[in-house]
Amino acid sequence: MTDKNTATRNSVWASLGLFVVFLAGWEWGPGLLDIPPYIIPTASSVYFEFIRAVGSEQLFYHSWITFAETAIGFILGTILGMVIGYILGISARAEFILSPYILALQIAPKVAFAPLFVLWFGYTIYPKILVAVLIVFFPIMVNVLGAIRTVDQDLINLARTFSASRWQIFRMIEFRDALPPLFSGLRIASTLAVIGVVVGEMVGGNLGLGFLLVFGEGAGNTALVFVTIIMLTVVGILAYGSVVLLEKKVLHYIPKKDYAPV
Amino acid sequence: MANGKDIRIEYRNVAKQFTSNNGVDGAESIIRAVENVDLSIADGEVVSIIGPSGCGKSTLLNMGAGLYLPSSGEVFVDQEKVDAPNQHVGFMLQKDLLLAWRTIQKNVEFGLEIQGIPPNERQERSMDLLEKCRLTGFENHYPHQLSGGMRQRAALARTLAVDPKVLLLDEPFSALDAQTKMILQQDLAETLSTEKKTALFITHDLVESVALSDRVFVMSARPGTIIEEIDVNLPDRANPMARRQDSQKQIGEYVAQLMRLLHVGETAAEIEI
């Protein structure tokens, strides 16, 4: 027990140490290697750019927009993916009819739809949300569909011997049994949602971190691009972290060793 | 043996065929799983079925539970023709089929919940059964926290919770170690006798079939049909431990007879050649 604790503590220190080394390398490495600041700005200049962007570029406001679009797109995409996944899982006929279209859509790179959506909805938040919905939809639907298909037939027969209705079988067995694969889909989807939103923002409009990226690039402000990438990572971590927290709450009954590594 | 109004389960000239696709070429073939099965079980009887693997024992049980319909012939439970799953029968398999997301108590209440029994009554019954199945103190545990034997006891409690008249048991103990198995056999035999349940019990364990039942049916290889019916004329059906101890010699004779009927020795000899 104590052995394990010391081992964990040592790992934490090693991790922190590595971070310090990384920061130092970032600060002084470019200078030593003669890399100009418009290629790799130093750690401190990125920090000062961050302070400036918070004040005069509305950095937090843009981050908030990106986060909100991600969250809305993620939630809508998840609901849509679950509903379609469950319907296709339950009805072999519906799957047979729809699967060629779904397969085609799944192969098409979803971010390529961004310009189209901007044409349709203009420089609003809707095209960004729509790209996120589209990109989130597939991993959710595929995981739910697969889970419904592989529910242990004996479990369903057990419920049937108690004279369960179709709806009870869905609610008490199929829905619950599909939750662990649904959550692996949610983990993937949470990071994909950020990608969808950012591409949407890069294509059109003057809001969000995607816009800041393009703006920083146009102004030759490499430090701003770095700051934006870091903020995007933070948004991604928030999205992914919320999924992991929710998963811990909902799937609390699963023994710890079965958790996929974070 | 079984006659008149007291018959709980009856198979009348039952046959079941499956069509199966032969993999790649998609050619369909017909599997004759069981044929010409006639059997009836009286109220309160415990009857075992033994037979070679794949001879259709589970198929018979599934038809009794109404999960499949026979291809021909009829199955009756409580004089009623079985044409869908119904509440007269309880079903228990080798797999405990406990739901991982429910506590043991909620698992025991699973059938009651499906049948719309109100929560306070559900709780009363599940607590009572958990005590009978010696699981008191584990009601709030999740299935993965229990041993195999305890899980199977919880599955038995879940089966008994809906108070079925007839229990259909498909190798319920075959995944357990020898000691746990004997303890659960004892629990089951006592419960069946005090609750006056009727049971149809599938097993591959010849001693188990003799120790637990009033009668043993022997099935042939596929297409499975009943080739022999043996009355077990031994005391203590409700106490298999006592039966094993006091009637060791007779149990041995019954088992030898079953082995002859199943050609157990011969198959072994064939394999050696």
Ligand SMILES: Nc1ncnc2c1ncn2[C@@H]1O[C@H](COP(=O)(O)OP(=O)(O)OP(=O)(O)O)[C@@H](O)[C@H]1O
């Ligand atoms: N749903 C099904 N579809 C096609 N074939 C089936 C189906 N269920 C059973 N069978 C076939 O019917 C035959 C009897 O199967 P069954 O499961 O009843 O055997 P069993 O006597 O219970 O065997 P075991 O002792 O190994 O459990 C087998 O050949 C099996 O392949």
Ligand SMILES: [Mg+2]
């Ligand atoms: Mg079987």
